[in-house]
Amino acid sequence: MTSFELTRLLPSDHFARALREDVRRGLTAPAKSLPPKWFYDKRGSELFEDITRLPEYYPTRAERAILTARADEIAAATKARTLVELGSGSSEKTRLLLDALGALGTLREYVPVDVSESALREAGRRLAEDYPGLAVHGVLNDFTASLGLPGEVPAPRLVAFLGGTLGNLNPAERSAFLTALRAELSPGDSLLLGTDLVKDPAVLVAAYDDSAGVTAEFDKNLLNVLNRELDAGFDPEAFEHVALWNAEQEWIEMRLRSVRAQRVPVPGVELTVEFAEGEELRTEISAKFRREGVAAELATAGFALRHWWTDPEGRFGLSLAEPVD
Structure with a gap:
């Protein structure tokens, strides 16, 4: 029987306070944002x-195509006992990794991290039905402020940050985020990172309009x-x-x-x-990223890029990195 538990790392007034701070700062700046x-x-x-x-909007389909083709390879390379997903949402794409790690026989725990308690509970309920024996430990947290990864989970850990969400951060924010993430990882852990790639501007603009x-x-x-x-x-x-x-x-x-x-x-x-x-x-x-740029940002934060995959059209990149000293 799958177990589900939820850890809340956000105070009850977190969102109201953060929204007010962002609005005061962003709407009074010379360039509003x-x-x-x-x-x-x-x-x-x-x-x-x-x-x-x-x-x-190609990114979701392109990333899913990579995961479908490479999930077994990712599982074999990481042998993860715990899968941590940042910004997990509905956890739908993650099932490809859960299936691959389950088939390999290493997976013991799944840790979805998200700001939405309802999304965590709904995903936990569905996973409890579909993955007997899997421990699911949801973490309610804003990982852009503090990661709060649970320490007492089976190692090695695979941290998945999918969907190209890294691109919503500016370069300084990306550096701070990746550096903080590296500080929480140990030898043997891995980072699976999704990044949308530079391409024809007309294709990019159409995806957002x-x-x-x-x-x-x-x-x-x-x-x-x-x-x-x-x-x-x-x-x-x-x-x-x-x-x-x-x-x-x-x-x-x-x-x-x-x-x-x-x-x-x-x-x-x-x-x-x-x-x-x-x-x-x-x-x-x-x-949007290029392979050499992803490798450089990872290296600056203390990661080594070990594997790089794209979809057949080269639209989206999925990288597997490990922490190094």
């Missing part, structure tokens, strides 16, 4: 699931979150969704562009925010 984690309320999560099925307008609705949903949580007065129709390729930084930027001059009250943080016509609020960066 907010971090993309605030997209993901219930409606935002549903919209993102819709995005992953769009014809223009689909013809059906789903990504535009997803982007504007951030304003609905602010209206609900901070009693703000944003009119989503007063903003248009923009996706563009920043060639110098090699990342996609999503922005909300004000279609008119406007003043928006945000009582929850005692602000009134002014937008000029055409002024933009950056809501996401999504960095």
